[in-house]
Amino acid sequence: MLLNITVKGPEATQLGYLLGKHPDKYQTKELNFGLAHIFFPEANATSCTATLLMDIDTTQEMRQSRRDHFGRNANVKAGLDQYVNDRAYVTSSLFTTAISKVYSSALNGTCKFKPQLIDQIWDIDVELAAVCVKGGTGLLESLFSPLGYTCNYEQVLLDKNFPDWGNSPYYHLHLRTKNTVQQVLQHLYILLPVLDNQKHYYFKQDEVSKLLSKASQWLEDHPESNLITRRYFSYKKSYQKAVQNVLQPSIEESEKTTGNTEKESLTLHQLRHERVTQVLLKKGAKTILDLGCSSGKLLQRLQQETSFTRLTGADVSTEALYIAARRLNLDHRQNQEPDPRTGLIHAALTYEDERFHDYDAALLVEVIEHLEPERLPALEDVVFGAAQPGMVIVTTPNVEYNTLFPNLAAGIFRHADHRFEWDRKTFRNWAKQTAQRHGYSYELYPLGEEHPIHGAPSQMAVFTKI
Template identity: 40%
Template sequence: MFLTLSTTGTADVTPSDLGFLLHKHPDRVQSFELSVGRAHVFYPVVSAQRCTAAFMLEVDPIGMVREKRFGGGDFALSQYVNDRPYAASSMLAVAMGKVWNTALKGRCKVRPDLEGVSLPLEISIPALACSGDSDLVTRVFAPLGWQVTAEVPPVDPTIPQWGQSPYCDVELVGTMPLAEALSHLYVLLPVLDDAKHYWVSTDEIDKLIRNAGGWLDTHPERDLIIRRYLKHQRDLVAEAEARLAGPGGDVLLDDTVEAGAQGETGSASTAPDLALPATLAQQRAAAVIGALQEVGAHRVVDLGCGEGALIRRLLSDPSFTEVVGVDVSATVLERAERRLGLERMPDSVRARLTLRQSSATYRDVALHGYDAVVLMEVIEHVDMDRLPSLERSVFGQAHPAAVVVTTPNADYNVLYPHLAAHEMRHTDHRFEWSRAEFEQRATGVAERHGYDVALRPIGPADETHGAPTQLAIFRRSDAMATQQEVVRA
C-alpha cells in the first residue's frame, strides 16, 4: 500500500523542510519493522519548487496468519489471497502512527519554528479501501478543509460486467499544519476501511480523542466516525461520546518508531506523556490498585483478567509480590501473554505472575488463601442464576482477606446520549445494577460470609445519577481485626 505527501512550501518554508517535520531525511531511504509489515519512507521528488515524501507499507499476509495476529474471512484461502498488501486500510494508519509519530504530535525539536505552520499540502492515495463509496470519502475529508477528488475505477476496464472497484483513487489538496493533516489520515483511513485489522479496546478511545479531539466534535459525520473507528462496539462508542461531552482522560501513548530528526534508520521506543488527564478505564484501574494498597494486599488474584490491563499495573508495583491472572477463555489468556510481552519480561517480574484458565463460578482450590481477589467489571457478564455460584466460589471457598469489585452504575446510563432507555452499555452484560441494588447485594454478601463492605464511586460524579462506575471493598472481619492488632503493636 502506498501514499504520497507533497508540498510546494511557502515564502518562509522551503519544500525540503518537510523532511524536518516528518523527522525523516530526504536523502535517505529509511525502513521500519512493524507488527503490520515493513514500512519504507523515501522522497521521490526534492527540489526548490516541490518536495514529495512517499510512505510504502509491505504487508506479508502469510506471516500474519502464522503469527495469529489477524483474523481471516469466511474461507481459509482468504487468509492468503486478499487485498492487505495493496489497499490503503487501517494497517496503513497503524504504520503511519508508528513511523510518523513525532510528526503526528506536531513536534519538531530541530526546527521548532516549523511547528504549527500551515503548508500547502497534496496527498495521494492510489487505492483506498472504502467499499467504493467515493461520496463518503468527500463527506469525511471535505469538512476538514480538503479539496477532495475521489474516483472509483472499474474492476477491469475490459470486462464491464464485473462492475466498479471497492477502492477509490483519492487526491486531497489543502492548506494546514502537517500534524493536522496526519491526524485526519490516522483517524479517517480506518473509518473508511470500516474493517479494522486489529483488536479494538478502550485504548482506541484514547487514540481517537488524542488525534481527533480538536475537530471531531464539530464534524458533520461525527457519529459515523466514532462508530466506525470503534468498530461499532456500543460500550466503547458510549464512553467516547461521554468523554467528548465532558472532561477528558489520561492517555497512554502508543509505542513509537521514529528516527531522529533528519536521522538514520529508526528503532522502537516508547514515550510516555504525563500531561493528559485519565480515562474512565484508567480511573477504575487506579481505584482498584488504591483499594488493594489500602487493605494491605500483596498476593492478588485478578479473576476475569481479560487481556491483562490490570495485571500490567499490578506488576509495575513491586509491593504486589504475587499476581495470578484468571480467565475462563484460553484465547483471551493467549492475548494477555502477547500484550503483556511475557517473552520480553524480566525474570524477576515474570516470576511474580501466573496466568491460569479457570472459572469464577466453580471452586478452584488453587485460588484459596490469597490476600485479595479482584472482580473488575466481571460480575455483570455473569448470568443472574450463576451469581450464587460465584459468591460461593469467591467469598466462601477462596475466602480471601479482601475482595474488590467494580461494576457499572445503571443510574448513570441516562447520561450516555446513544443509550436507549433501559439499554445496557455492552451487549454481553447480563444486568447492570443501580447504586441501591448494588448496595443491597453487596451488604447481603458481606453478612453471609463474614465481611465488612465499603462502597465508593469511580469517575466523574453527577449530582443526581452518581458516578459511572461503582466499587465495593469487602474485608473479611477476622482479617480486619488482625490488621488492627498489627497496627496497635
C-alpha cells in the same frame, strides 16, 4: 495495484531491514492469486521508497475454492462479477492479503537484525495508485485524520478519453504521517477493506482476532470505530459484538467526574481504578488477582506500584487476553523487559480453579453485571467460597444514576453486554448476604461525585476475610 512507502530522515535505507527486503534487489513473491513485485525506486541516506506492485491473475483468483457461511460455492453466486471486475487494478482486500504475506515481519512488529527499528518514528509518505472509496472523500478524512495522517487525494476519471463520463469511485491517495512503519502497515491492513467495503473472501471467527491483533492500540479511541468494525465484518453483528465487548467503553467511561484532586478531571473509569489501587495500598495487599481483567487497563495501573509483588489477570476472552498481553508488554514486542510480577491466565470465573488460590486480594471491577443473575451464585462460590482471598473488591454501576447520563435512553443499560444493573439498596443487600455466607466483613463506598438524590455513578464493596 501499487503501494509506495517512503521514509525520510537519517539512515532512511534502514527501511530495508524493517521490511525484510534489500534495497538493491528486485524481488518477486508468488501468491495464490498472482505475483507481488517488491523494489526500491529510491534509496539514499535521507529518503527511501519501497514499492509493492501487484500483478493479479484474475482467472486464477476466480478459480480459488471459496465457500460462504452456508458451505455453498461462492463463485457461482458471484455470477459475471467473477469475470468482470476491478481486482487487477484497484487496491482491495487482495492487497491487504499481499501486505500480510510480503511485509509480515514489519506488520507483526519483528525485525530480526535490528529490532530497535520497530519502535522508531519516521516521517512517512504513503502513495496508493487507485483506492476504491465507497463513501466519498469525507470517509477518507474521517478514517485517516484521527490517526494523525494528512490526506491528499485526486479522484480518477472513468476514462480520460471521455471526460463527459465523469468521475470514477477511485482515488489516487497520498498520506503523510509521523509514525512507525508497523503502525502505518497495520492502519492500511485494516482500513483499505473498510474503504472498499468489500472483501474477496468469506471469513470465519478468526477474523476477530485478526482485527484485534492489528488495531487494539488505536481502534478503541477512533471516532469511527463502529463504522470500521461494521464494514470490516461485512455488517455481521456477532463479530462486531465480539470486538465491542473487548474494546468499546461503556457510556459512563466517557463521562468526566470532578470528585478527585487531580488538575485534570478523570473519567469515572479512571477514577475507579485509582480508588481500587488506593484501597489495595492502604490494606497492605501484595498479591493481586484481577478477575475479568479484560484488556488489562487496571493491571497496567497496578504495575505502577512497586509494593505489589504479584499481579495476575484472568479472563474468559482470548481476544481480551491478547490485547492485555500487548498492553502489559507480556508479548516481548516493546523494547523493554516485561514486568516479571505480571501474568495472565485464561479462565472462566464461574468454575473453581486452583490458580485463583493464595492471593491477598481478588478484584471484580465492573464484572458481576456481565453475568446472568442465575450465574452469580456460582461466581460467589468460586471467589468467596473456594479461593478465599484475604480481601475482595467489587465495583458495579449504580442504576439510579443512569438518568443523569444525557446520551443514555431510559431503561437502557450503560453497556450492551450488561445483564443487570443494581440500585444501591440491591447492592447493599447482596453484599451483606454474601459476606455472611462466606465469613467476610464488608464496607460500601460511592465512586464518583454523588448526586443528592441519585447517589454516585458507581459503587464499591470491600470484603475482608474474618
